Amino acid sequence: MKSVRNHYDEFLAPVYSWILGDFENAYQANVELFASLELSPEYGDLALDLGCGPGCQSLPLAERGFSVIAIDFCQELLDELEERAGDLQITTVCADLREFDQYIDEPPGLIVCMGDTLVHLPDTAAVDKCIDRVSRALKPGGTFVYSIRDYVSSEPAGADRFVPIRADDQQIFTCFLDYRDTVVHVHDVLYRKEGGAWKMHISDYLKLRLDTAEINQRLQANGLDISRQMTEKGMIVVVATKSAST
Ligand SMILES: C[S@@+](CC[C@H](N)C(=O)[O-])C[C@H]1O[C@@H](n2cnc3c(N)ncnc32)[C@H](O)[C@@H]1O
Structure with a gap:
């Protein structure tokens, strides 16, 4: 992480x-x-x-x-x-x-x-x-x-943990949120068109609740x-x- x-x-x-x-x-x-x-x-x-x-x-x-x-x-x-x-x-x-x-x-x-x-x-x-x-x-x-x-009053579960952020014809950005007791483990997922093909990049970090x-x-x-x-x-x-x- x-x-x-x-x-x-x-x-x-x-x-x-x-x-x-x-x-x-x-x-x-x-x-x-x-x-x-x-x-x-x-x-x-x-x-x-x-x-x-x-x-x-x-x-x-x-x-x-x-x-x-x-x-x-x-x-x-x-x-x-x-x-x-x-x-x-x-x-x-x-x-x-x-x-x-x-x-x-x-x-x-x-x-x-x-x-x-x-x-x-x-x-x-x-x-x-x-x-x-x-x-x-x-x-x-x-x-x-x-x-x-x-990040306190409710905890998304199942498919609700995937949050679409923005998309166009060159890149697509989605967040995956994994709720823990005191933190949310955030995974940022970026698909980018590179050389005509979609390539996925992921980076994850913690946010406090x-x-x-x-x-x-x-x-x-x-x-x-x-x-x-x-x-x-x-x-x-x-x-x-x-x-x-x-
Ligand atoms: C979610 S962004 C918010 C940026 C801006 N205030 C806005 O509303 O768009 C959080 C920003 O805080 C910065 N940041 C997070 N922790 C920091 C820290 N300990 N010291 C300095 N900058 C920090 C990040 O680099 C990022 O630019």
Whole structure:
């Protein structure tokens, strides 16, 4: 089985934007989400995008006026983000997102960790530690937005464990999900037309089965209020706000 980092570096990065249903669609969904959440900076306010991927959150945040630090450990996805960023205020950092506080010299007004990224951390202790760091780092009155898929409330069985992601006449991408007690063993299956014939490539890794109730409790214990929770395109989105007086 691959580490998450190797899975992205060696398998997923070249097709990641394509499996999003094309970058433009994922970008537009975030433009609309951030508008509905009314996420706006004071001038120059810093936003951190943890696990930014190709930038479908970083770009809309920079367009809303945030100065964005976009952190990911996959350089190929950061290169894509940089190509799209143009003159927008986005600085990319190739690093482990858990070390984000090494790359900021002022408290961010906004931290996002979206698109099912938290589930990639190695265990729940690492998630707790990350939540604590995020809570401490935020500016008083600042906002944390995370989004994850629901791997807790039901367990697909039989044929439901095969999830078609995207297909065209050159490639077909399917996920096979094997649910265990605390993790989902994810197998990404890519068929690609190579020299006129279909060739299969498979890579597998683990995702944590995280419970938003537990993450939210941790945020609340750290002095944040859960101001919104909703489900958007199969993803649970949670907005938490740090008290202005902390
Ligand atoms: C599912 S993608 C989400 C990307 C983007 N936020 C989105 O919504 O499309 C998860 C991203 O997190 C990155 N990632 C996972 N674990 C990481 C870690 N510990 N440090 C840095 N990046 C990480 C992966 O490289 C990948 O780009």
